[in-house]
Amino acid sequence: MYTMKNQIALSRMVAGSLVSMAQISSSTFAADHPCKEVKAACEAGGFVDKAHKTTGKGLHIDCMQKLFKGEPVAGVRVSPETVNACMAKKESSQAAKKTS
Numbered sequence: 708m709y710t711m712k713n714q715i716a717l718s719r720m721v722a723g724s725l726v727s728m729a730q731i732s733s734s735t736f737a738a739d740h741p742c743k744e745v746k747a748a749c750e751a752g753g754f755v756d757k758a759h760k761t762t763g764k765g766l767h768i769d770c771m772q773k774l775f776k777g778e779p780v781a782g783v784r785v786s787p788e789t790v791n792a793c794m795a796k797k798e799s800s801q802a803a804k805k806t807s
Contacts, residue, residue: 741789741796744785748785749766749771754769
């Protein structure tokens with residue numbers, strides 16, 4: 708029979724496993740989709756698609772392009788490695804389009 712102490716221990720083990728799986732899934736997502744992570748960081752910082760002229764917080768012009776140039780963007784937290792991975796992915800995608 709399970710005691711309350713056993714149930715608590717089991718609950719902690721399950722919760723720990725779920726957290727570990729979420730961390731692995733998150734890091735896999737970042738590795739596979741670096742541009743989506745950059746976009747999400749910009750959106751979390753309040754940047755919106757096509758808002759450059761109205762608010763000065765356009766997703767692409769005011770956030771993503773600045774990050775690609777190596778410029779800091781206030782309110783946006785994304786690693787330089789992720790930004791570089793996104794740029795590399797875009798370059799390889801564009802090169803593949805030119806050869807096909």
